[in-house]
Amino acid sequence: MIYFYLKGFDTMRRLLGCLAAAVCIALVSAAGADEPTKYDLKYKFAPGETIRSRVTHTSDVHTTIKNTHEKATSKAESEKVWRVTAVSPTDEATFEYSVDYVAMRGKVGDYAEVVYDSRKDVVPPDVYKGVAKTVKTPIAEITLDARGRVVKREVKLQNAPANVSGGSVTLPMPNEPIAVGHSWYDDFKIPVKVDGAAGAKIDRQIKARQKYKLESVTDGIARISVVTQVLDPALPAAIEVQLVQRILNGELRFDIAKGRIVSQSMKVDGSVIDFHGAGSLMKCKMEIVEELVSAAVETAKKDERTEKK
Secondary structure, X not given: OHHHHHHHHHHHHXXXXXXXXXXXXXXXXXXXXXXXXXXXXXXXXXXXXXXXXEEEEEEEEEEEEOOEEEEEEEEEEEEEEEEEEEEOOOOOEEEEEEEEEEEEEEEEOOOOOEEEEOOOOOOOOHHHHHHHOOEOOOOEEEEEOOOOOEEEEEEOOOOOOHHHHOOOOOOXXXXXXXXXXXXXXXXXXXXXXXXXXXXXXXXXXXXXXXEEEEEEEEOOEEEEEEEEEEOOOOOOHHHHHHHHHHOOEEEEEEEOOOOEEEEEEEEEEEEEEOEOEOOOEEEEEEEEEEEEEEEEOHHHHHHHHHHHO
């Protein structure tokens, strides 16, 4: 009788041990299942690679000053080119920044529309002469780390675009792998002009911040939202009117495996009152759309064509 009792007790003990182990395994499995997938967002470049992106910029600006109304509209399309000249062992990429073509049109008030296309117009209109000088000319040589931060910059052309001569040239990525829903930030400064003594204009730097958030990942494409905030409080309207076109909000799509932005869309929709006397008003709507056209080692393709001839 005692034997069967002990035997039953031993069997029960083993059964309870198995159940406890099963519970532990289930808890560990559940914990692992709850752990979100993390993604390492890094740029990837190859020596000799040429990356081409088509950029479309549209704007619609309405101003009212002393009961005088004026409307200005513009549209510009260009092809941005990054020619990668070197990639270091630490994945820092050096590339030459240039623009392959520009096609622009603009209209102010009742004046005739001004049109320029560098692909077919030999002589640019006066208003676009400065832009025409940037076409098919090295604008800058830039070195980026794998997270998209500028390591070195050498501007080769005067009056280079603001995003080339200073600040970020692409979206800075977080230093660590992140899960969907994670946010990160990039602080920067926006240059403006303010009134000084005797009517002179003085440079001032306004503090701003961009907030990025990984919204989703679908088929290896990360969707990232962008929100821009001005950090300096209580700015006068004369400064706000200079900032309104820099307050960009939107989203971009990033190919995680290839390590590059495939598209992005940024918008501005803002207004400023009393920037030039009581009752003055400026309304601005703007959109910048960028899409990847191609990314390849173009020199290799040229050599292949030469050999076929």
